[in-house]
Each structure stands twice: as structure tokens, then as C-alpha cells.
Amino acid sequence: MNTGISLLSSLLPDDADAALVISNENRRYFTGFVSSLGYLLVTKKEAYLLVDFRYGEAAQKKARNCQVITFKKLSDELTKLIRDHSLKAVMLEGSAFTLNEASAIETVLTKAGAKAVKTSELDKIISRLRITKTANEVEKIRKAQLITENAFSDTLKLIKEGVSERDLALELEYKMRKAGADGVSFDLITITGKKTSMPHGVPGDETVHNGDFITFDIGALYDGYHSDMTRTVVLGKADEAMKRVYHTVWKAQMNGLAAVKDGVTCGEVDFAARSYIDQAGYQGYFGHSTGHGVGLEIHEAPSVSPDSDVILRSGMVITVEPGIYIPNQYGVRIEDMVVVTKDGCINLATLPKELIEL
Numbered sequence: 001m002n003t004g005i006s007l008l009s010s011l012l013p014d015d016a017d018a019a020l021v022i023s024n025e026n027r028r029y030f031t032g033f034v035s036s037l038g039y040l041l042v043t044k045k046e047a048y049l050l051v052d053f054r055y056g057e058a059a060q061k062k063a064r065n066c067q068v069i070t071f072k073k074l075s076d077e078l079t080k081l082i083r084d085h086s087l088k089a090v091m092l093e094g095s096a097f098t099l100n101e102a103s104a105i106e107t108v109l110t111k112a113g114a115k116a117v118k119t120s121e122l123d124k125i126i127s128r129l130r131i132t133k134t135a136n137e138v139e140k141i142r143k144a145q146l147i148t149e150n151a152f153s154d155t156l157k158l159i160k161e162g163v164s165e166r167d168l169a170l171e172l173e174y175k176m177r178k179a180g181a182d183g184v185s186f187d188l189i190t191i192t193g194k195k196t197s198m199p200h201g202v203p204g205d206e207t208v209h210n211g212d213f214i215t216f217d218i219g220a221l222y223d224g225y226h227s228d229m230t231r232t233v234v235l236g237k238a239d240e241a242m243k244r245v246y247h248t249v250w251k252a253q254m255n256g257l258a259a260v261k262d263g264v265t266c267g268e269v270d271f272a273a274r275s276y277i278d279q280a281g282y283q284g285y286f287g288h289s290t291g292h293g294v295g296l297e298i299h300e301a302p303s304v305s306p307d308s309d310v311i312l313r314s315g316m317v318i319t320v321e322p323g324i325y326i327p328n329q330y331g332v333r334i335e336d337m338v339v340v341t342k343d344g345c346i347n348l349a350t351l352p353k354e355l356i357e358l
């Protein structure tokens with residue numbers, strides 16, 4: 001068993017003797033094997049990955065730190081494992097099972113003599129393992145970020161009057177995939193003009209106009225790991241009010257970054273960014289959290305939100321992304337992704353933040 005799986009085994013509470021992991025990201029995290037379906041049963045001593053015929057051969061070759069069982073009927077194999085190991089209580093991932101799946105699995109467990117533990121406890125244990133990244137994981141995130149930055153810099157050259165939001169998103173995705181990305185981290189946000197006041201606006205047929213802000217909230221997926229970056233640029237010249245908003249967000253973002261280090265709470269980082277925006281007179285125009293963890297999922301623990309008492313630790317990867325959004329006018333957001341260190345953080349984003357006027 002590898003450190004991940006043996007850690008999970010060692011963290012199982014006294015009143016549970018196994019965990020059944022079914023979410024794609026968590027199975028990948030523990031076994032390194034990618035599939036759209038599978039069941040990882042981790043007892044206090046062993047780990048078994050149960051997959052169907054489609055994945056049997058590949059899993060035998062690629063899955064690490066577990067024994068692979070190819071099942072014809074899941075319930076038969078699961079029943080056998082439960083009886084062979086005399087398992088009495090199996091924890092399920094509360095956030096990964098649908099109601100139907102949970103009741104089907106519970107029926108199998110009950111018949112085999114084990115209880116299904118349907119709480120969020122297993123999710124919390126796994127989240128605590130995934131929240132700090134290994135050097136290997138950070139390198140994958142860094143590569144995803146590099147692909148994102150190159151695609152962004154190349155796409156900026158295409159911006160002119162009349163280019164549509166949809167075209168910008170497509171160009172970015174094409175360039176990312178050409179450069180080796182598995183895909184995009186999320187539906188890319190490439191929005192212009194008044195739509196920039198909507199933090200998660202959806203790119204459409206609207207075209208870029210002179211004097212407009214253009215917000216890019218983008219990221220690539222590389223070997224399962226995500227990147228996340230936001231930059232706001234202007235076509236032509238920004239007026240004084242636009243510049244003031246931009247520079248307020250930039251300073252708030254720098255304050256947030258400066259607050260990041262091992263031992264600080266997420267709430268303190270949020271406050272560092274948010275209080276600057278409030279004091280600059282934009283109270284109420286920054287309505288989302290300052291950031292979030294990034295890894296095998298685009299949004300994962302920790303949440304960098306107001307009043308969060310979660311303590312940052314070295315090796316966590318988080319975003320710092322304050323914004324100001326003025327309805328019916330425009331919005332600005334600037335986002336970097338950083339690795340927390342003992343004394344501060346390492347910024348995985350390398351692009352400058354001076355306002356770009358194209």
C-alpha cells in the first residue's frame with residue numbers, strides 16, 4: 001500500500017473497519033488509475049480496486065498499491081470480500097454516492113453482514129489528505145498553469161473589434177489541448193463589456209468593443225490536475241474610473257497574497273483582500289469568496305472565505321482572486337494560484353498584472 005492508502009487505513013475510526021471509495025478523483029488519488037467507474041475497498045490492512053470488464057486489463061497494468069478484481073457482478077465480489085475479512089462497518093463517501101447507489105450498496109452490505117456508515121466522515125478524512133499537495137502534484141499543477149499562460153498570451157494577439165467571446169474561449173481551448181492539456185479545467189470564462197460584472201458570465205456571441213474590459217477566467221487540465229487564473233484586460237484605453245477599479249482589485253489581490261503563509265487562517269487571507277476593497281469605497285461589490293483550493297478538482301478544500309478558521313499549511317495550493325463587480329457597468333477580477341510555504345507562498349502564475357491595454 002502507498003502512503004495515501006496506508007494513511008487512509010490508519011485514519012479509519014475505531015468503529016469502522018473499511019472504507020468504500022467511489023468518486024473518480026479519489027480513486028485516482030489513491031491508485032493512480034483513471035476510470036469512469038470503480039470501487040476501491042480499503043480495509044485496515046488491504047486495498048482492493050473492483051472494476052468491470054472494460055477496465056480490467058488496464059487496471060491490472062496501471063493501478064498501484066491495491067489488488068485489482070474484475071467483477072461480473074459487483075455484489076458477488078463485494079459480498080465475498082466483506083465475508084472473507086469479517087467486515088462489520090463500511091464507511092461510504094457521503095458526497096459521492098447518489099441516493100440510489102447508496103441504497104443498492106447498503107443492501108449488499110447488509111446481506112453480507114456489514115453496516116453502511118453513511119456520514120460525511122470519510123469525505124472529511126480524504127479531504128484532509130488531499131488538502132496538502134506532494135511535490136509531484138504541485139509540478140502537475142504548475143504544468144497546467146504554464147499551458148494556460150501560453151495559451152492566454154497567444155490569444156491576446158487575436159483580440160480586436162468584432163472578435164466574439166465564444167471565439168476567444170475556443171481559441172484558448174484549442175491552444176491548451178495542442179500544448180498537451182487533457183482539456184480545460186472548467187467551461188472557460190471569456191466575457192466582455194457589461195457582462196464582466198457577472199463573475200461567472202457565460203461566453204456568447206457578444207463581440208469585443210473598443211474601451212471594453214475583457215475578463216478571462218481560464219485554466220487547463222494536465223494529468224488530472226487543474227489550473228485556475230483570471231486576468232482582466234482592456235481593448236483600447238481604460239478611462240479613469242476603470243483604472244481606479246482595476247488598481248483597487250490589484251492592490252487587494254496583492255494584500256491577499258501577502259497574507260498567505262503557513263499558520264494563517266483562510267479568514268485572515270480573505271480579510272486582507274476584502275477590507276482593502278471595502279475601504280476603497282467598493283463595499284458590497286465583492287460578493288464571493290477570496291479563493292479556494294485547487295488540485296484533482298477545480299474547487300476543493302480549503303475555502304478561502306470570510307471567517308473561515310481553517311489554518312493554511314505548507315503544501316496547500318489555493319487561489320487568491322478578489323474582484324469588484326458594478327452591475328450594468330463592468331467588473332474586474334485578478335486571480336493567481338499559489339503554493340503555501342512556511343514563510344509565505346510561491347506564486348504559480350508568472351504573468352504580470354499591470355493593466356494590459358490592447
Ligand SMILES: [Mn+2]
Nearest residue numbers: 228319321335
Ligand atoms: Mn478560481
